[in-house]
Amino acid sequence: MLLNLLIFSVSVSIQWVSCHPNPHIVIVGSGAAGVAAATRLLKNNFTNITILEAESRIGGRIHSVKFGEAYVDLGANFCHGEKNNIVYSLTKDLGVLKNFPTEYRFLRSNGEILDKATASKVIKFEESVAFLEKHEKCKNLSSVGECLKIKSGDFIKSAENPKETEIFSEAYDWVESSVCSLNAAFDLNDLNITSAFQDSEGDQNLKWKGHGYKTILDIMMEKFPNAENPLPIDEKIFLDKEVTNITNWREDTATVLTNDGDKYEADHVIFTPSLGVLKASHKNLFEPDLPEDKVKAINGIGFGAIVTIIMHFPVKWWDGPADFPVMWTTEHKEKLKEENLEWLSTMTGTVQAENNTHVILSWYGGKYVPHIETLSEEEVRKGLIHLLNLFFSPRFNVTMPDKIIRTLWYSNPHFKGTYSYESVKGFLKAGVKLPETLSKPLLKNNKNLSILFAGEATSPDHFSTVHGAIESGYREADRLINFYNTKL
The missing domain is CATH 3.50.50.60 (FAD/NAD(P)-binding domain)
Incomplete structure (x- = not known):
């Protein structure tokens, strides 16, 4: 009886192996x-x-490299959300993600820092872009670009004094670059005003504590x-x-x-x-x-694509986190044209890399992204020095970066950009x-x-x-x- 069971077991096992697919x-x-x-x-x-x-x-498009004291990400940076997010599900019990509180300090190109009340109004204007399709004047429009111009006009009219009028007028360009950067679109007139994207609830900007994506x-x-028993994938x-x-x-x-x-x-x-x-x-x-x-x-x-430029400095010259959204005055924007540095106007701001005290990241979005990728290293350095002197030197003892990384996703034939959007x-x-x-x-x-x-x-x-x-x-x-x- 036992022998018969063994024979049956072996027969079934052999039959399963022979039938199990291995295409x-x-x-x-x-x-x-x-x-x-x-x-x-x-x-x-x-x-x-x-x-x-x-x-x-x-x-x-996940590309983490050692730079300074930790890893920085040249591609994907953040885990966006927690609920119904497979990245968060795979990591939540491993202690690899952390929320780094944002402390925005809005800088103008004249070195001025916006007061908190004005900065809050600008932030709310930028955040309202997610709900443009609900704007009464945009119901028959199809693109974010069309509606943003209308919304911007209303925002400028809401200013309570001439200074706010000036700042709110400048805010349009910053919001445009921010939305282009967020969506990897070169032109907001090609970005659909309605969206099928489903946000994952929870923290939208979880970071990797310097270990990289x-x-x-x-x-x-x-x-x-x-790492003792990895899947046998490397050999494949x-x-x-x-x-x-x-x-x-x-x-x-x-x-x-x-x-x-x-x-x-x-x-x-x-x-x-x-x-x-x-x-x-x-x-x-x-x-x-x-x-x-x-x-x-x-x-x-x-x-489309965005460009990330990461700067390493020999010393940390800023105080606190380097969360600086930036806005250009009309005067300085005109000078950018004269000096062939218009690409700088598409920088949305800077943040300090997590667990990396001497490193600042900056993002660029919009129509100049392909052009930025064609610049020589010296042209990039020249532009960054111009930017640092304008925005930061009036308030900080700025030193120039000793190492710079610029991403090239658009010109790389293996990617041709960063990520998709609703056209x-x-x-x-x-x-x-x-x-x-x-x-x-x-x-x-x-x-x-x-x-x-x-x-x-x-x-x-x-x-x-x-x-x-x-x-x-x-x-x-x-x-x-x-x-x-x-x-x-």
């Missing part, structure tokens, strides 16, 4: 979405995975907090492998070609590069061509959100799954965020897992 899955990209998809698959015993990464590092990658790969990642073509995707196996001439036959492909890459290269990347609805989604969703051209088509269309998998001739799409731009509700990217990676991994589970 070859090629994941293009090792950013948040790619790592999420790979780790989900590995945890469900799908081990025949190849991850092709165009860069010489993993992380995609790379921490979330380590958590997903089970290298943190305990191949760096400096730019995918140039995905052919025969309607057939049983697709062929993935890389820039060094290598070929990979895949039962399934999970494609995670940015929407910017799809906009620039989809005609050359896929053979046969993508379906028309997919192309319309690629063209209809907005995608006026069409976030909704026939009642369907374009990210949903973008996320639809391509099918083989036999109706099985061929190419699956992940990444923040495929998230209907959490686009532009890391948690949206991770959710999308899990979504596509689950799609494959469920596909094979139904076949067993």
Whole structure:
């Protein structure tokens, strides 16, 4: 009897192993979405995975580098929210996130610090942009840019004295740069006035205590907090492998070609590069061509960039946190034009890097972002010195930065920008959100799954965020897992 049970047990075990699927899955990209998809698959015993990464590092638009006393982030910076946020869910018990209270001190280019009452009014004006579609005069308008001009006019009229009128007039440019930076849009006339984005409740600006956003990658790969038994993902990642073509995707196996001439036959492909890459290269990347609805989604969703400039100083010359939003006086803006430094006018402000006492971060958004990326290092330094002298020297004993990092997301062909936004051209088509269309998998001739799409731009509700990217990676991994589970 015991012998019969053992034979039966061995037979069932052998049968399960032989039936358990292990298709070859090629994941293009090792950013948040790619790592999420790979780790989900590995945890469900799908081990025949190849991850092709165009860069010489993993992380995609998560890029943490050691700078000064700690890590700084050149890409994603903050965990935005807590409820229904997979980043927060994965980290909440690990002590890696912290709220760093903001203490804004508004600076004008003449060195003046706005009084708290005036600064509060400017902040409320900026925050009201999130509710522009409810503005009575904007009900028939489609873009944030159109409505913001109307709202700005009303704001200026609300000034209680000539000084406030002057400051409120200057506030428009700061709000414009801030909203462009927040949404990675070059032009607010292309930013849709209504939004399908769903905020995650809770703190919107949780920071990584100087360890960098790379921490979330380590958590997903089970290298943190305990690195003794990580998932076997490193051996499956191949760096400096730019995918140039995905052919025969309607057939049983697709062929993935890389820039060094290598070929990979895949039962399934999970494609995670940015929407910017799809906009620039989809005609050359896929053979046969993508379906028309997919192309319309690629063209209809907005995608832009911001620039982050990070400065390290030999000594800390500012008092307290360096949370300084900045506004340009009309006089100084005119001088910027004369000196070919107009790009400086798009800086939204500075903050001190967390756990990094000598480092200040600054962000630039709007139409000059592509231009800023073309500047030489010396031109960037010249501009920053001009800015520091104008805004800070009247009040602080400023020293000049000894190290500077500037991001180049827009000009990098592996990204072509930072993240997606809702374009006026069409976030909704026939009642369907374009990210949903973008996320639809391509099918083989036999109706099985061929190419699956992940990444923040495929998230209907959490686009532009890391948690949206991770959710999308899990979504596509689950799609494959469920596909094979139904076949067993």
